[in-house]
Amino acid sequence: MAGSSWGTLLTMTTWGESHGKGLGVVVDGCPAGLPLCEEDIQKYLDRRKPGQSRFTTKRQEGDQAEILSGVFEGKTTGTPISILVRNMDQRSHDYNNIKDLYRPGHGDYTFDAKYGFRDYRGGGRSSGRETIGRVAAGAIGARLLECLGVTVAAYTRSIGPVEINMDHFNLERRFSNSLCMPDPQAAIRAQEYVEKVMAQGDSAGGVAECVISGLPAGVGEPVFEKLDARLAHGAMSIGAVKGVEIGDGFLAAGSLGSVNNDSFVTGENGRVDKASNHAGGILGGISDGSQIVVRAAFKPTPSISRPQKTVNRDGQEVETVIKGRHDPLVVPRAVVVLETMAAFTVADMLLVGMSSRLDRIQRFFNT
C-alpha cells in the first residue's frame, strides 16, 4: 500500500493538507453494528483542536467532522466510513516567505527532494493538521474497543526536564490542566518551564505515554506484526516523534534479568497474572493480559521565532525568521494523537487475532 493507509483488517486512509480544502479519512473494515455518531469523533478532535490554551497555535479551526458514508440509522454498516473536516482559518500568505527556503527541522527539504516541489502553505501534508484524519479514525477504533471492554488513555509524561511523579499519578486529573499531565503539581512546574522557553522565542519537547487496559492475552502476530512492533510503527509515524518505548523501554537495557523478568502469579479466578509489569504488557510480541504501556518522545517544535540559518532552493545559505502561528510544544495536543493511533492499531490487531485457533473458529461457525 501507498503511505497514507494503516491497518490490515481495520484500515484508515488519510488525506489532506494544512491549507487545502480540508482533511479527512476513510475507515474501512469497521465491523457492522457499531453505534457511531459525529459526536463520538468530535470529542476526540476537540482534544487536538488548536487555540485552546496559550500553549497552542492561535489558528482558529472548528474542525467539525462530517460523516459522509458507512453509517445508517446510527450504526456502522460495515462499508467504508468517510469523514471530512473542512479547513477554515488558513492564512496562506504567512507562508510566502518560506516558499523557496527550507525551514530547519521541518520536512520542506525532504519533500522537495522526494516530490520535486511541495505545497508549502502551512507545511502542506507534513503539517500537524495531517493528524486530523488519524484522530477521527482512531476515535472509531476507540469506540470499537470500548464495546469490547478495552480502554485506551494517553497523557503527558514529561515536558522538557519536568516529569510527572508516579506517586502523584491521577489519570482523571490529566484534563485538569492544559498540558494533559496526570500530576497537577508537575503541570505547574512544566507550565513555568514552557513560559520561560516561549519568552526566549524557543520551543520545548516532551514525552507522551499511553496505557491500554482490558486487552485479552493473545493479541499480536509474530514475527513482524508483533503488537509492540505495530504500536512502535504507529507511534513513530506521528510527526515529531523520535523515540518509542514499550514498558520499561531503554531502562530495561540497563537492568538485570532477575529484576526485569515479571514473575507470573495466580490472579483472580485462577487466571494467570503478573507480579510486576516491566514488560509493558507484551511478551514475545503478544499481549499478556496486563496493561499495555507505550511511550513516545516528541522533539521540540521546529518552528521557533528566533532567527535561524538555513539554505534556499538554490542551495544558498540564508537566515530565516519563521512567521505563522505555531505551538511552542506539541505534546499536549499530540497526546490524543498517540491515544487514537494506539486504539486503532490495537483494534485492528484484535480483529486479526480472531483467526489464530481452529477450535475458536469452529465455535464461531458452529461447526
Add this chain to the structure above:
Amino acid sequence: MAGSSWGTLLTMTTWGESHGKGLGVVVDGCPAGLPLCEEDIQKYLDRRKPGQSRFTTKRQEGDQAEILSGVFEGKTTGTPISILVRNMDQRSHDYNNIKDLYRPGHGDYTFDAKYGFRDYRGGGRSSGRETIGRVAAGAIGARLLECLGVTVAAYTRSIGPVEINMDHFNLERRFSNSLCMPDPQAAIRAQEYVEKVMAQGDSAGGVAECVISGLPAGVGEPVFEKLDARLAHGAMSIGAVKGVEIGDGFLAAGSLGSVNNDSFVTGENGRVDKASNHAGGILGGISDGSQIVVRAAFKPTPSISRPQKTVNRDGQEVETVIKGRHDPLVVPRAVVVLETMAAFTVADMLLVGMSSRLDRIQRFFNT
C-alpha cells in the same frame, strides 16, 4: 499479510522453529541481475552464530545457508530466493521441564494464550533462532544497497551501564572484541560487567546502534510508511527489543528547538547539507541525505539460571530453574540482526520511492 512477511516491493517471509527441521526465508521482489552467492549470506549468518565466545550459548550450529532458488549463473533472476538452514544441534530434552510452565519474560504464556498450545522445545518460533531468516534476507538487502552505494553498519552502544565513549569511536574496531563495541576500552569494562552478572546467574541488556550512510534524500512514504516508522517497526519486531530511537531519540524530548533543529548549510558541490544531525537523517519521515541513525534497547535475556517464581499451565504457582544453553546477553549477536533488518527495510523503501515523481518515471521509460 500474516505476521511472518515484511516489506512492500522487496519482501521476506521467514519460517522455522528452534528445534524443528530448520529455519529459512523466502525473499521476493529482489531485482534481477544482483550478483549473489551463498557466501554473501553466510558472512552475515556467521556473525549471529552461537558458540563463538564465552558470552554466547554453547549450542553448536553450523548455520549453513543453502540457496534453493532465484539465483542462476551467479545472479538473481528476479524470482523468489529461498534460503534454507537446517537445524543440527538440538537438545530438545532440555526443555521437557518447561513444557507445562511459563518462563518469566518469555513468550510461553502468550503463545499458549494465542494458539492454544506451543512447540515448547527451545522456545519454538519465539526463539532467537527465528532471526536466522531475517539475517539471511537482510544480507540480500545489504548486497543490493551496496550496489547502490549505500552502506549499513551496526554495533553495540552499551552493555548494562557501560556505554561507548564517542571520542573513542572507531567503527572498524567493533569486530575486535566479542561484544561488538567500536570502543575497545569500553569493551573491556563491559566484559568485566558481564562476567560479574554471569557469576550471579543473572543476565544483562544493552543498546545496539545502526548507521546507514550514502542513502539519497527522498526515501520514505508519509504519513504511515515514513522511513523512521518502518525502521522502528522493523527494530521493535526483533525479540527482546523494548525501545527504539532515531537520531537523538528521547534526548530530543528534553532539548530546545533552537538546539535540536539542524541548520541546513551549503555542502560539497552546492548540495544541501546539515550542520548537525540531531534528526538522525530523517525529516518529515523522509531521508535527508545525511547519515541515518537508529538505536534499539534490548532487555536482559529472560533465561537466567537463578530460581524464579512462575505458574504452570494449570495456573498453579511453582518455582522453576531454567536449563538449556542460553546467552547471558543478546546484544552482541543481535547487532547483525538490527543491521540486516535496517538494510532490508531501507532497500525496500528505496525501491518503493522510485515512483515518487513523474519526470523521473518518464525518464525511466524514455517517454
Add this chain to the structure above:
Amino acid sequence: MAGSSWGTLLTMTTWGESHGKGLGVVVDGCPAGLPLCEEDIQKYLDRRKPGQSRFTTKRQEGDQAEILSGVFEGKTTGTPISILVRNMDQRSHDYNNIKDLYRPGHGDYTFDAKYGFRDYRGGGRSSGRETIGRVAAGAIGARLLECLGVTVAAYTRSIGPVEINMDHFNLERRFSNSLCMPDPQAAIRAQEYVEKVMAQGDSAGGVAECVISGLPAGVGEPVFEKLDARLAHGAMSIGAVKGVEIGDGFLAAGSLGSVNNDSFVTGENGRVDKASNHAGGILGGISDGSQIVVRAAFKPTPSISRPQKTVNRDGQEVETVIKGRHDPLVVPRAVVVLETMAAFTVADMLLVGMSSRLDRIQRFFNT
C-alpha cells in the same frame, strides 16, 4: 487491506452509498508533477452519468467531482488525492418496500447475511453508483498512462445476442451511439433488441472489451500478481461481471497449440513483434509489448419491472415488483468503468515493475 482499496503503489480507496451524502475516492501514491484538474476526472464521470439516453436510469445526478487535496498549482503533489461527489437526486422512499425483502439477483440477502443489516436505499454500497469512486480514480490512472505513452479504450462488444462485426470495427465511432458500440450497424440492431426487452419489462446483458496500447513489454509480477490476474481481479470486482477473458479467452480452450501460439517476428527497428495476438498481449503473466485485450461479461440488470418471487427477512416467500429508476442494461455505462479500472491497474503495475532489474535501478540512481 479491507475490501475498498485497490493497488500496490498507486492505490485507490473508494467509499459511499447510493443514497448517502455522497461518494468518493482517495488516490494515494500518484507520482508528483502530474498535471491534473477536475475536468480530467469529470470527462470520465460524465461517461457513466445516468440520464443520458433512454437506455439508462432517469435519475438525474450532476456527479460533479471536487478535488479536495493532493493537487497544488495544477499538478499532483505526491500526497493523497481526495475526490468528493455529492449525491443530489435521491428518492429513498422508492426503496421502502424492499427494506425487508431480498431482490433476486441483488446483494440484499448477502449483505444482510454478512453485516446483519444494510442501507437498503438504492442498494446502498452495492449500487452501481459505487463505481463513481473507481471511475474518478481510474481517470487519474489514465492521465498518468497518457503521460507515459499508453492509451486505454473500452467499448461495447455485444448486447444480448447482438455482437459487433470486427470488419466494421471503428473505435472512434463508439461514441456515436448511446450503446458505445464501435460498429454503428450493430448498434442499431442492439438498440432494437434492447427496446424489445424493455417493452417486456425485462433487462439485457452484454460484453464490454478494453484494449490497452503502447504498454512496454515487461509489466506484470509472476506468479500471483500477473498482469492478466490483476486485470481479471479488477474487472470481476465490477458489479454484474460474471466472466473475464484475456485475448482469445474461452475460444483458446477449443483451439490447437499450432493455431493459438503467436509467432514472434522481427518488427520495426528490429524490435520483437508478434504475427498475431491470440494471447491478448500477455505471456507468462507479463505484457509482451503488443495490445492488451481484456473482456468482461455483464449479466442482465437484476432490477426488472416484472413481478418476481422471493423471500422476506423472515424467510417467508413473497412476490415483489421493483420500483425505482433502473437501467435496462448496464453495459454502455459500464464501459467506462472497465476502461478506468484497467487503466488504474496497469498504471499501478507499471510503477511496480520499475524495480525489476538492478541495471535499470542503478541507472535511475546514477550509481
Add this chain to the structure above:
Amino acid sequence: MAGSSWGTLLTMTTWGESHGKGLGVVVDGCPAGLPLCEEDIQKYLDRRKPGQSRFTTKRQEGDQAEILSGVFEGKTTGTPISILVRNMDQRSHDYNNIKDLYRPGHGDYTFDAKYGFRDYRGGGRSSGRETIGRVAAGAIGARLLECLGVTVAAYTRSIGPVEINMDHFNLERRFSNSLCMPDPQAAIRAQEYVEKVMAQGDSAGGVAECVISGLPAGVGEPVFEKLDARLAHGAMSIGAVKGVEIGDGFLAAGSLGSVNNDSFVTGENGRVDKASNHAGGILGGISDGSQIVVRAAFKPTPSISRPQKTVNRDGQEVETVIKGRHDPLVVPRAVVVLETMAAFTVADMLLVGMSSRLDRIQRFFNT
C-alpha cells in the same frame, strides 16, 4: 507484496524453478490446532504429478513434500508452515537450444524483457512446476475448509471441442479416467480427440470447473475483494488460463434478467435458499450459501513438436523445434491446481469475514 504471495490472513509464498534445487511454499496465518501431516499434502501433489498417463509429460518426479516447520505433534502451531519438494529428474541439456530464442506462446520473451535474462532450463519459474507450491499450500486450505464443513472439488469440463454432458455428470467418476472428466463417455471421446491432436504434433486446450459446497453466506469483501474477484484473480494467475467465469459466466451476457435472476425460496429449516443458481453462489461479491461455481479456460500447451517460427535474442527470425518432455494438454493436471487455489482463496476469505459484525465479535470475546 511482491508477486509470489497470495492471501490476506492465510497467505502462501511460493518459490522455485523447474530445474533448480526444488520448489516449495511457506503458508502463514494457518490457524493453530489443525491436524496436518505430509500425507494430507502429498495426496494433492500426487494428482498433479507428471508421468501418470500417456497424456502427461514423461518426466519422472517423486514430488515428495517435506514439512519443515509449523507442525508439532501432528497439529499446526499457528506459525509458518514451510514445505519443500526437491527436484529430481531434470534434463537441463534439453533446453540448451532454447537458451537464446523465444518459444511462441511461452514467457521466454517477456521474462527477458522484464528481468534482462532468465533461467531458461525447463521454463524456469514460468514452468508448470511452479504450481507445486500452490497445490501444497492449497491442500492446507482444503484441510482447513474440511474442518469447517466446506468441500471443494474440481474436474475437467471440456477438452478441445468435447464437453461433458451434465445429464451424465457424476463427480465421483472424475478420477475414473486420466482426463479427470466426471462423465466417462465424454472422457472416451476426449481421449480420442487428444490422441489425434498428439499424432499431429499438436496440443489441446480445455476448461476446468470447480464447485465449492457448504460455504456459509456472507463471505467476500466488497468492493475490490469480492469473493468472485479473488477467485478470478487466483484462477487467472494459473499458467495458461485465459478466461474465468462464475456461475453462468459469459452465457449470462446473452440472457434476460427474468431468466438469469435466481428466485429466493424458503429452504430447509426456514433458511433462505435459491430456486436456481445462475449466479454461481455469489451475489454482490458475497457468497449466498449455495454452491460456488468457478470455471477456467486453459489454452493449448504452447510446447508442440511441430516446427514453429520465432525470433532469437538478437531479434532475428528463426525456426525452432521444441525438445523436452511436455504435456499435450494441461487441463487434467491443472484441475487440482484450480481446486487448491480456490480452496486456499476461500479459506482465507472465510477467516477475513469473521470480523464483519460487532455482535459476533462480542460473542467471540464473550463481551
